[in-house]
């Protein structure tokens with residue numbers, strides 16, 4: 001059996017017995033890799049969709065497995081997969097300190113070894129893992145082609161919450177080998193997503209629990225898919241997927257249980273131009289649905305507070321870049337592409353043969369066949 005692997009803007013059909021890594025390399029899709037045998041973890045990717053064979057995750061820590069990370073060099077796919085590069089927030093590397101000193105300008109310089117090979121460029125940033133919302137930022141100043149050890153600088157004020165070993169004031173013997181962790185690297189440190197409003201597990205029961213909330217979601221998306229202003233956003237999304245994602249996202253927000261797998265709202269809606277007025281329109285549909293399911297004003301208000309919290313991530317007048325791996329990707333515009341396999345035109349629903357040139361609309365991921373794009377050109 002052969003399986004289609006989608007990765008960034010490309011896709012490839014893996015051949016019988018072929019690993020995901022080899023299939024991506026064969027298609028020229030430029031995955032990162034080094035050992036090809038499961039030990040360096042350089043090739044790690046995240047599966048947005050598709051089954052992950054157990055062997056491909058076995059050596060990864062549990063938090064990465066839960067986030068659906070796996071090693072493509074150990075993965076022979078068992079079905080179609082949609083893949084993406086790791087988000088730098090999820091990439092943590094263990095480090096051992098070699099030098100820490102105060103610079104003349106008051107900043108702190110740290111020189112250290114990393115537990116696995118770190119792929120970085122001078123000038124990129126990393127966050128020192130503390131678990132806080134605003135983890136201190138370290139700007140990398142060494143050069144990977146030249147320096148064996150990694151060096152970075154941080155503002156002294158940012159270092160205040162850190163251990164004394166990282167403050168640049170202790171002697172070499174005291175700090176040598178001190179372990180710490182870094183997250184990244186980032187090209188431009190994105191603002192860390194704030195946690196959702198406080199969980200309130202009792203509220204889920206008061207709303208009627210899983211059965212009732214799912215019924216609300218089903219009724220709400222029936223309205224959304226019939227709505228002439230909202231439905232165009234959902235042309236590529238099945239109603240079942242929208243319901244499942246929204247249900248698990250809201251359940252996670254309300255109960256605090258870590259059950260949601262998917263993009264945070266900022267990334268999920270990055271290409272959608274949504275005005276306050278359209279957001280309010282959706283809110284009104286949700287309000288009607290909650291009323292129809294017998295919920296009173298107080299419960300509706302508590303529910304709405306969770307959704308309102310994400311308004312600043314969703315309402316915007318221009319598309320936002322999406323973070324893919326360590327890069328911000330502006331996924332807009334259209335390009336002409338040759339179809340790798342046959343498919344269906346999203347405009348006329350006609351068949352598109354493999355090898356035919358189509359117009360790919362990046363933000364929606366839709367294609368227009370030669371006939372439709374010629375007509376619209």
Ligand code: HEM
Pocket residue numbers: 230233234237245246249261262263264265268269272274278279282306307308310314
């Ligand atoms: C007018 C307002 C909104 C519109 C038009 C809209 C539209 C969409 C669309 C089209 C998707 C599917 C994206 C995809 O699968 O590629 C989506 C996903 C999602 N939306 Fe919204 N949305 C709106 C408001 C909200 C609000 C208020 C919330 C939550 C508080 C929310 C949470 C989500 C979540 C969790 C997903 C799933 C992300 C994923 O697939 O990984 N959305 N939305």
Ligand code: FES
Pocket residue numbers: 032033034035036037038039040041042043044071072073074
């Ligand atoms: S390339 Fe080293 S683990 Fe996959």
